[in-house]
Amino acid sequence: GLFGVPELSCPEGFQEAQDKALQDSEQLVQKACSTPPGPETVMIFDQLSDSLCRVADLADFVKVAHPDFAFREAAEEACRNIGTVVEKLNTDVELCQSLRRLLADETVMSSLDPETRRVAELFMFDFEISGIHLDEEKRKKAVDLNVRILDLCNEFLIGTHIPNKIDKHVLPEHIRYNFTAEGNYLQVAGLHADCPDDLVREAAYKIFLHSNTQQLARLEELLVSRNSLAQLVGYDTFAHRALQGTMAKTPETVRQFLEKLSEQLSKRTQKDFEMMTKMKMKLNPHNSMLMPWDHPYYSGVLRAERYNIDPGLYCPFFSLGACMEGLNSLFSQLLGISLYAEQTKRGEIWSEDVRKLAVVHETEGLLGYIYCDFFQRPDKPHQDCHFTVRGGRLKENGEYQLPVVVLMLSLPNSARGTPTLLSPGMMENLFHEMGHAMHSMLGRTRYQHVTGTRCATDFAEVPSILMEYFANDYRVVNQFARHYKTGQPLPKNMVSRLCESKKVCAAADMQLQVFYAVLDQIYHGKHPLKKSTTEILKETQEKVYGLPYVHNTAWQLRFSHLVGYGAKYYSYLMSRAVASMVWKQCFAQNPFDRAMGERYRREMLAHGGAKEPMLMVQGMLQKSPSVEDFVDALVSDLDHDFETFIMDS
Numbered sequence: 001g002l003f004g005v006p007e008l009s010c011p012e013g014f015q016e017a018q019d020k021a022l023q024d025s026e027q028l029v030q031k032a033c034s035t036p037p038g039p040e041t042v043m044i045f046d047q048l049s050d051s052l053c054r055v056a057d058l059a060d061f062v063k064v065a066h067p068d069f070a071f072r073e074a075a076e077e078a079c080r081n082i083g084t085v086v087e088k089l090n091t092d093v094e095l096c097q098s099l100r101r102l103l104a105d106e107t108v109m110s111s112l113d114p115e116t117r118r119v120a121e122l123f124m125f126d127f128e129i130s131g132i133h134l135d136e137e138k139r140k141k142a143v144d145l146n147v148r149i150l151d152l153c154n155e156f157l158i159g160t161h162i163p164n165k166i167d168k169h170v171l172p173e174h175i176r177y178n179f180t181a182e183g184n185y186l187q188v189a190g191l192h193a194d195c196p197d198d199l200v201r202e203a204a205y206k207i208f209l210h211s212n213t214q215q216l217a218r219l220e221e222l223l224v225s226r227n228s229l230a231q232l233v234g235y236d237t238f239a240h241r242a243l244q245g246t247m248a249k250t251p252e253t254v255r256q257f258l259e260k261l262s263e264q265l266s267k268r269t270q271k272d273f274e275m276m277t278k279m280k281m282k283l284n285p286h287n288s289m290l291m292p293w294d295h296p297y298y299s300g301v302l303r304a305e306r307y308n309i310d311p312g313l314y315c316p317f318f319s320l321g322a323c324m325e326g327l328n329s330l331f332s333q334l335l336g337i338s339l340y341a342e343q344t345k346r347g348e349i350w351s352e353d354v355r356k357l358a359v360v361h362e363t364e365g366l367l368g369y370i371y372c373d374f375f376q377r378p379d380k381p382h383q384d385c386h387f388t389v390r391g392g393r394l395k396e397n398g399e400y401q402l403p404v405v406v407l408m409l410s411l412p413n414s415a416r417g418t419p420t421l422l423s424p425g426m427m428e429n430l431f432h433e434m435g436h437a438m439h440s441m442l443g444r445t446r447y448q449h450v451t452g453t454r455c456a457t458d459f460a461e462v463p464s465i466l467m468e469y470f471a472n473d474y475r476v477v478n479q480f481a482r483h484y485k486t487g488q489p490l491p492k493n494m495v496s497r498l499c500e501s502k503k504v505c506a507a508a509d510m511q512l513q514v515f516y517a518v519l520d521q522i523y524h525g526k527h528p529l530k531k532s533t534t535e536i537l538k539e540t541q542e543k544v545y546g547l548p549y550v551h552n553t554a555w556q557l558r559f560s561h562l563v564g565y566g567a568k569y570y571s572y573l574m575s576r577a578v579a580s581m582v583w584k585q586c587f588a589q590n591p592f593d594r595a596m597g598e599r600y601r602r603e604m605l606a607h608g609g610a611k612e613p614m615l616m617v618q619g620m621l622q623k624s625p626s627v628e629d630f631v632d633a634l635v636s637d638l639d640h641d642f643e644t645f646i647m648d649s
Contacts, residue, residue: 001347002071003058003371003389003404009347011074017055018078022085024051033094037102039112042120042447045099046393048089049123050401050448054390056082061387061406065373065380066350083150090130091143099124115610119447122609125244131233138232145229152222153563159215160560163189164207175200193296198284205293211534211554219533219557226566227527239524242567246456247574247613253627254521254570260631261573262514262544268507268638269546275302276505292547295512299505307501311423314498317481317490318427319419320374320411326480327434330470334597335442336362342369351377353413359441368392368403368441374411375420382410384429386436386453386464393448403452405440407433419484424498428471435467436460442601443608455609457568459616461575462582463605469583472499476591496641506638510573515545517570519556524567577630578617580637585621 007013007020028048035041055078062075089095102108103124109117127133131142165185168176178200179186192204226238235241239251248254273290276298281288283301290298303309324339331337342356349356349371357370371389376382385408392403409430414420422430439460440452453460470476474495481490519540523529529536537556538549556562561569582604586596603619618624 002062002350004345004348005058011068011070014059014074014078018081021051021055021082025085029089029092029095032098035098037105037108039116041098041102042116045123046119046447046449050391050393052082052086053448058389061389065408067377067379087130087143087146090126091132091139093132096127096132099127115446118610119449122449129233129241134232142229142232145225145232149222149225149229152218152225156215156218156222157560157563159212159218160558163187164210166207171203172199175203191293194300198287201293201297202291206550206553209553209555209558211552212557215557216533216554223523224527226524237525237527239521239567242524247458247617248570251521251525257574257627257630258514258518258521258570260627261634262511264631264635265507265511265514269511272505272508273546290547292550295508295547299508303501303504306504307497309498309501314424314494315421316483316485318422318424319484320422321419322480322482323422323427323430326476327431329479330476331438333592334594335601337367366402370437371406373406374409375413376410384409384433386433388440388452391448391451391454392444393451394446400444403440405437407437409433421484428468431467431471432464435464439463439605442605444606445608445610447610450609452608456613457565458571458574459613461572462578465576465579466582469579469587470591473591500640503638503640510634512545513573515541516559517573518544520562520565520567520569523562573634574630577633580633581625581629582620
């Protein structure tokens with residue numbers, strides 16, 4: 001069966017696995033309600049969470065990645081059913097009472113260790129978010145809002161990807177071939193950001209981002225519903241609710257962080273826009289005003305002109321085998337961990353090119369398993385991501401339940417007889433996703449509810465982004481980057497040039513991220529919103545980003561992150577700031593420092609979500625960073641390396 005789960009040798013097995021989980025959960029609910037307050041209460045709650053997550057997490061992966069439609073459909077159904085049960089449990093008054101009795105018993109609470117206390121509080125937080133403390137009528141309203149929000153999220157997400165159609169006669173004949181024809185219509189399915197023809201990019205931007213009444217209504221209802229739910233359960237805004245337990249803690253801190261960052265970036269961003277404008281004038285003298293569809297294209301042109309980074313020159317040095325060796329060597333030196341390929345049993349994997357790795361520590365033994373689903377195939381989503389399939393936890397019998405994760409990439413299938421070659425971007429993504437996997441393997445918490453990457457959103461990206469710093473360091477790259485034919489190492493200046501090229505227009509790129517994060521905060525801030533979502537977009541774009549808003553467009557209707565990262569889009573920037581500080585302070589001097597690797601494991605990876613994120617950062621940096629420190633870390637990363645600059649001059 002899939003992942004070694006015997007029931008899952010066929011799609012129907014999902015029903016069996018789900019029935020078993022529901023049966024177990026009923027018994028655990030009864031047990032929780034009849035157990036006197038004590039550490040065992042938290043243990044039972046965690047078992048309950050584990051029995052449902054073991055099916056839901058696995059199904060979450062299978063529903064997007066399994067090549068067989070019947071498996072995907074069965075997994076989708078299991079997700080829905082388990083989701084409904086979770087909603088029901090979160091509003092089960094008797095179940096909540098058993099936890100409340102524990103939290104109210106000061107004697108018992110003071111005898112609990114910090115991890116158990118935090119997990120108890122996190123479970124209570126889930127109850128309160130579902131309106132458990134409200135009277136029956138309001139509680140029903142909270143449940144209805146939760147269900148409606150889930151539906152709106154799914155509808156909005158689908159709407160963000162749907163292509164727009166236009167009568168082909170509207171577009172000049174010489175650019176029509178860039179779009180898919182459907183009878184008299186052309187389909188525009190994206191922004192064509194890399195197309196050298198300004199007119200194609202302009203047309204794609206205006207058509208793909210054209211406002212859509214239905215999608216607009218969905219977004220507005222989603223924002224209103226989120227706000228109503230947050231206020232119903234006692235928060236000022238949805239952002240206040242979403243930021244509970246994060247590094248930032250409050251919307252005020254996020255606003256301060258984004259404003260200060262924007263302030264520090266403004267001069268550099270202006271410079272970047274001036275360089276892009278000059279380049280546009282050079283290539284297109286008739287129309288030199290810089291527009292939003294120009295930014296990604298001209299920053300790429302400037303990068304290529306200044307550093308001539310042709311991915312084709314790098315790929316031969318980054319064979320998949322070499323990159324995996326590099327990761328193995330790095331983990332071995334830093335953390336005493338090795339990756340071993342394991343034989344899989346029949347039916348355990350969903351595609352024959354999936355590889356299973358055992359993660360083994362030199363003294364602690366087997367830590368868990370990583371399934372590597374790295375190659376493109378029909379119907380597989382084009383995204384790089386990390387899935388927790390089973391969380392780690394300490395079982396009742398004293399054994400540790402080993403974590404199981406999947407890393408999904410979209411690498412091209414190589415021709416027979418040649419290895420898979422990665423572009424620098426793919427290599428960096430592989431390191432990034434491996435950062436998540438190591439967090440899952442080393443976040444060996446007692447409770448499954450806070451294992452590995454089950455932590456605050458603005459902390460979750462720190463281990464993965466930190467791995468990008470290793471992937472861009474010559475000392476690390478030099479350990480594994482060898483030409484697959486000649487064995488020759490990748491020259492140092494090629495690595496330096498690659499790193500420097502990423503800094504071209506990086507301020508403008510970061511400013512764009514700040515704009516998205518500010519927009520997300522306003523949408524999830526005080527309601528009713530002062531203006532329509534499109535008017536807010538126009539105002540914020542001109543004030544924060546600096547390139548003009550284009551009439552009749554509504555970029556926010558394609559902003560799919562509003563679903564999974566509502567009020568938390570800033571997280572990526574804040575995680576990057578922390579990763580940058582950890583890199584500079586702890587690893588820049590020696591990226592293989594074992595003592596630092598152990599400190600990193602002890603202070604940041606080992607706790608999963610069982611410790612407050614800011615305390616983990618303090619433990620690692622041995623100081624408490626301020627908002628200004630975060631901003632400085634991000635801005636100093638934009639400075640060019642003097643040595644490379646001189647070499648290239």
